[in-house]
Amino acid sequence: MTPLTLIVFGATGDLARRKLYAAIAQNVRAGLLPRDTALIGISRQEMDDAAFARLVEDSIGGRWPSSSPPQYLAGNADQPELYGDLAGRLKGERGLHLFYLAVPTQLIAAVVGRLAEAKVGRNRGRVIVEKPFGVDEASARTLNRAVQRAFPERQIYRIDHYLGKETVQNILVFRFSNGVMEPIWNRGQIDHVQITAAETIGTEGRSDYYDQAGALRDMVQNHLLQLVALTAMEPPAVFSAEAVRDEKVKVLSAIRPVRTEDAVRGQYQKGQVAGERVQGYRQEAGVAPDSTRETFAALRLFIDNWRWHGVPFYLRTGKRLPERATRIQVVFNKPPLDLFEGAAQMNVLSIHVQPEERISLKIGAKRPGLGTHVDPVDMNFVYASSFRSASAEAYERLLVDATLGEPTLFTREDEVEAAWRALDPLAQRWDKEATCLPYAAGSWGPQAATALVARDGRFWLEP
Ligand SMILES: NC(=O)c1ccc[n+]([C@@H]2O[C@H](COP(=O)([O-])OP(=O)(O)OC[C@H]3O[C@@H](n4cnc5c(N)ncnc54)[C@H](OP(=O)(O)O)[C@@H]3O)[C@@H](O)[C@H]2O)c1
Incomplete structure (x- = not known):
């Protein structure tokens, strides 16, 4: 060694x-x-x-x-x-x-x-x-040049610790090592995709940083867009760092600029999380009492390419939400014929990234007994029971990869710039906002986030 x-x-x-x-x-x-x-x-x-x-x-x-x-x-x-x-x-x-x-x-x-x-x-x-690697595309580019003056790109490892998570790495394995997935992984079969990254914690002593960044820059630009890229990318021709990252960059570059009406920003007020009373964001130590920084973001994204044209990706993330959970939920179209009278299911494939590490598929099943009653049930793959060994911590895996010179799970220069480019117009508009929608700590964000999805006749899914 x-x-x-x-x-x-x-x-x-x-x-x-x-x-x-x-x-x-x-x-x-x-x-x-x-x-x-x-x-x-x-x-x-x-x-x-x-x-x-x-x-x-x-x-x-x-x-x-x-x-x-x-x-x-x-x-x-x-x-x-x-x-x-x-x-x-x-x-x-x-x-x-x-x-x-x-x-x-x-x-x-x-x-x-x-x-x-x-x-x-x-x-x-x-x-x-x-992370964060810059605060917008221009600063990320400047930082890229600065780092590249000191180290060639192949010696630079930009970390997004979500990529070190076993369940995140498994997205590509799940999609590309199983023949049944790819033929249905497109706008023909998929109604929409939801990605949730919920935290129960507040700013935890990191107010200085967080009050500058907010949910959009702290979570969406990196972790959530990485999940979008892995969910939406085309299969690479080979499984190499450059081929995988090429495909991710193509997805990030195809994200349509987010319109103001397709985005909701919120800030938590006092409330209760897991039975505990907590103060509002503006009362946190180090946060200005009139801060308008968002602690919650919900977005409707579109990816303008052949595979995803017209399929909404609903993203939401926030602090002081009711549970700590990160999951991707792929919602498939209903069958064309409702044979069992009102029982046609929109199958949901849920990739649970954390804290649970599992993949489940919600399907309709016949309830035992007379008649034909259909109930939704889950088919489940649970990491802990299928594999004996516990998943390594993300930072453990990433440190080993960096020492081995294996960059697949790190963000390339053009990737980080493309991710900022996708969000910059929205981030700049939000920076100028004089208000932020309130939500009670322990709730799922402002009412407008529910409306964002309801407007399309959809709703945020439970785990
Ligand atoms: N904390 C997390 O969970 C987390 C997660 C993801 C990413 N990150 C990123 O990781 C980085 C560090 O975050 P953190 O939470 O560990 O911050 P932190 O608790 O504020 O620690 C900052 C560290 O930098 C040192 N430092 C600051 N200015 C320095 C200077 N001029 N010269 C030498 N050392 C200096 C500080 O020590 P002295 O004050 O003694 O110099 C301290 O050791 C940030 O970029 C953050 O965005 C953090």
Whole structure:
């Protein structure tokens, strides 16, 4: 196994402490990363290597499993001095240098610029860049150029952790390894598609970031559009990173600009989530009391290509919704003849991404007994019962892929730009909105979101 040094910028941050160290440790334990994986943490807070090792062990709730103890460099990632020190530390480290940029997005260009100036990384390095990648198409393009000045595109890994989820990777396997799916996966057989990514949490101490971003930039531009792309893309000719990403870019580029009347933005007010009273968004610490930032977005999207012409994709996401769940629901047309009097089903294929990991197909079945009564029932594939092994955490898989140089599950430069392009006009209009529709915490968003779907004679589906 190639020796590995992981350099985490943002070493004291929420992401590093909650996800990254645990993912690195688990991969080392599982033998997926070298036993002596070196970790160098960087942020401004002063501390020595021993204190950092304690921070890492507190984060993972156990012993650091690598034979190489964690190292720490305190410094401002914006300033050149830090990079001289870093170059010194890296001199002794063999193999691959993987730079993980878990810092606020405004710092990314500075960090890669300094890495390039200090000639750190380019030869033996790869860089992982966290989302959000820019705030619109223009800023994403500028950031792409900045990162590419420091690293060639094949060494850049833009992370969207949804792509590391087993259930998300399974979308392509489900669609393209089964002969029955593709012939019915089109506008001839599909009435519409719903994609829901619901959170019960509020801003969880990330108000500074969230109040700038909002639901559209935080969730739709990346996670939801990735799910749209995987659901809607054409089969690639081969299963390679470039072929898969080519097809995703084509879908993203075919998204019709979203009209104002096809989008609903909401902001949560006080309410109850899972039996607990919670405050409204404007009362959260760090949120301006007159903020009009959306915490909920519902959209009706159209993809203007032959496969999907006229098929609506309804997307919704929000904070403080009644459940934590991400799912894709593909709703098929009714049979042409209603043979059993009112029992014709619109079969629904549900891909449950999280927290449940399963795929179900709602079908009509004869209720036992006299007469012919049809009831909807579920055919179910449940990950946990079909496969013994538990799904790996998304960050575990993505870290391994980045060390192996496998970019399929990372977003390419044109992909991230195409995703912004699809939403920019709407995001810009929303930035100027002086109001945001209220919804009670614990509800499914503003009434207008129900109306968005009801207008087409449809309704949001339950799990
Ligand atoms: N948290 C998540 O669940 C999550 C999920 C997806 C994506 N992300 C992305 O991941 C990145 C980090 O998020 P986070 O939630 O971990 O943020 P955070 O908790 O605010 O942590 C930011 C980190 O960056 C360091 N930092 C800030 N300015 C610095 C500077 N000038 N020089 C050196 N270090 C600096 C901070 O340490 P010091 O203040 O000590 O310097 C801290 O370690 C962001 O881009 C975010 O959008 C986060």
